[in-house]
Amino acid sequence: MSRATAPYVVYGAPPSLYTGKTRSYMRKMGLPYVERLPSDPAYAERVMPAVGKLWLPVLEAPDGTLVQDTTQIIDYLEACEPVASCYPAGPRQLVAALLIELYGDEGLTRQAMHFRWSFPDYNGRFMAMNIGRLFSPTASEDEARAVAAGTMRHLAGYLPAIGVTPETIPVVEAQYFDLLAVLDAHFLHHPYLFGGRPSIGDFGLMGPLYAHLGRDPYPAMLMAKHADRVQRWVERMNAQEIDSPEFPGLAPAFLAGDEIPQSLQALLALVARDYLPELQQSVAMLNDWLTVNAVEEGAPIVPPGTRNTLGTIAPVIRGVPHPQRMRHYPLWMLQRVTDAYDRLAAPDRQAVDALFAGVGLGDLPRLRTTRRIERRNHQEVWGAPVESR
Numbered sequence: 001m002s003r004a005t006a007p008y009v010v011y012g013a014p015p016s017l018y019t020g021k022t023r024s025y026m027r028k029m030g031l032p033y034v035e036r037l038p039s040d041p042a043y044a045e046r047v048m049p050a051v052g053k054l055w056l057p058v059l060e061a062p063d064g065t066l067v068q069d070t071t072q073i074i075d076y077l078e079a080c081e082p083v084a085s086c087y088p089a090g091p092r093q094l095v096a097a098l099l100i101e102l103y104g105d106e107g108l109t110r111q112a113m114h115f116r117w118s119f120p121d122y123n124g125r126f127m128a129m130n131i132g133r134l135f136s137p138t139a140s141e142d143e144a145r146a147v148a149a150g151t152m153r154h155l156a157g158y159l160p161a162i163g164v165t166p167e168t169i170p171v172v173e174a175q176y177f178d179l180l181a182v183l184d185a186h187f188l189h190h191p192y193l194f195g196g197r198p199s200i201g202d203f204g205l206m207g208p209l210y211a212h213l214g215r216d217p218y219p220a221m222l223m224a225k226h227a228d229r230v231q232r233w234v235e236r237m238n239a240q241e242i243d244s245p246e247f248p249g250l251a252p253a254f255l256a257g258d259e260i261p262q263s264l265q266a267l268l269a270l271v272a273r274d275y276l277p278e279l280q281q282s283v284a285m286l287n288d289w290l291t292v293n294a295v296e297e298g299a300p301i302v303p304p305g306t307r308n309t310l311g312t313i314a315p316v317i318r319g320v321p322h323p324q325r326m327r328h329y330p331l332w333m334l335q336r337v338t339d340a341y342d343r344l345a346a347p348d349r350q351a352v353d354a355l356f357a358g359v360g361l362g363d364l365p366r367l368r369t370t371r372r373i374e375r376r377n378h379q380e381v382w383g384a385p386v387e388s389r
Contacts, residue, residue, distance in 0.1 A: 131148035
C-alpha cells in the first residue's frame with residue numbers, strides 16, 4: 001500500500017512519450033495518482049516556474065515536491081514507496097535493464113519522431129486534435145488545428161537535427177521493423193523483458209512504443225500488422241495488474257538465476273548495432289570538446305538561450321552516416337549504466353563483460369566521459385572530473 005497521504009499528480013499528456021513511461025510505472029506499482037494536462041492552471045502558476053520550461057511529465061508529490069525527469073521520477077518513487085522494485089537484483093539483468101532503458105528513452109527517438117511526423121496524411125488530424133486540445137480540451141476542430149499548427153511545424157522541422165533525412169529514412173525504418181521482430185519473438189515466450197514483472201527496461205521502451213509507435217494511427221497500424229505480441233505487451237504495460245493470462249502460473253518475478261534468454265540477447269545485439277555507434281561518437285565528441293573548453297562544476301552543460309547542443313556528430317549506422325546534433329542527456333543515462341557496472345563485485349562484472357562481449361557491447365562498460373554529468377534543479381550540469389581507470 002502506498003505511503004502517500006494523497007494522490008500524486010502527474011502533469012502530462014496522452015501523446016507525450018515520457019508521460020507514457022511514467023503513467024505505466026504509476027499503474028504497475030499501484031500508486032494513487034491523478035493526471036493533469038498542461039492547461040491546468042496549477043501548471044502555469046507553480047510547476048513551470050519551478051522546473052524552468054514546459055516539461056512533461058512532472059510529478060508532484062503530496063508534500064509539494066516536484067520531480068521532472070522520468071528516470072528521476074521513478075527513482076524518487078522507488079525510494080518513497082514500498083513497491084516491488086523495477087530494478088532486477090541480478091547483475092546481468094540489472095545492467096542490461098538500465099541499458100535498455102537508455103535505448104528506449106533515447107535510442108528510439110528517430111523512429112518515434114519519424115513515424116509520427118513523416119506521415120501527415122495518416123497522423124495529421126490525430127496529432128492536431130491531440131496537441132490542440134492539450135491546451136484547450138474542449139476546442140472545436142478548427143480551434144484545435146489553429147492552436148496546434150505552430151507546434152506541429154516546429155516538431156516536424158526538428159527531424160533533421162536528430163538524424164532523420166531522406167538518406168537515413170530507409171535505415172530508420174529497417175531498424176524499427178527489426179526491433180518489432182526481435183521483441184515479438186521475445187514476448188511470445190515472456191510477458192515482460194526479464195520474466196514475470198516489468199523492469200526499468202520495460203518502462204524505458206514503453207515511452208516510444210506506446211505514445212508514438214503504438215498510439216499514432218500509422219505506426220499503430222504497423223505494429224498491429226507486424227508484431228501482435230508487441231502490441232499485446234503495450235496493452236499489458238498500460239494495465240494496472242500483471243495482465244499475463246497467456247502465461248498461467250508464471251510468478252510475478254524476474255527470471256531466476258540472473259538469466260538472459262537468447263531472445264533478449266537478440267535485443268541487446270540490436271542495441272549494439274543500431275545505437276552503440278551514436279553513444280561512442282557522443283562520448284568522443286564530448287571528451288574532445290572538454291580538452292579545449294574550460295567548464296565549472298555545477299554550471300549548466302548547455303547555457304540557457306543556446307541551441308541545446310555542444311556540437312554535431314555523424315555516426316555510421318548500417319553503413320549510412322547519420323548527421324545530427326550531439327545530445328548530452330543520453331550520456332547522463334549512460335553514466336547510470338556504467339555506475340551500476342562499477343558497483344558490482346569483480347565476478348559479477350566479469351559475468352556482465354561476458355554477456356556484453358557476446359552481443360557486440362564489449363566496449364560499453366568502459367565508455368566514459370572525462371567529466372561527470374549531473375542533474376540538479378531540473379537540468380544537466382557539469383560534475384567533477386573523472387579519474388582515469
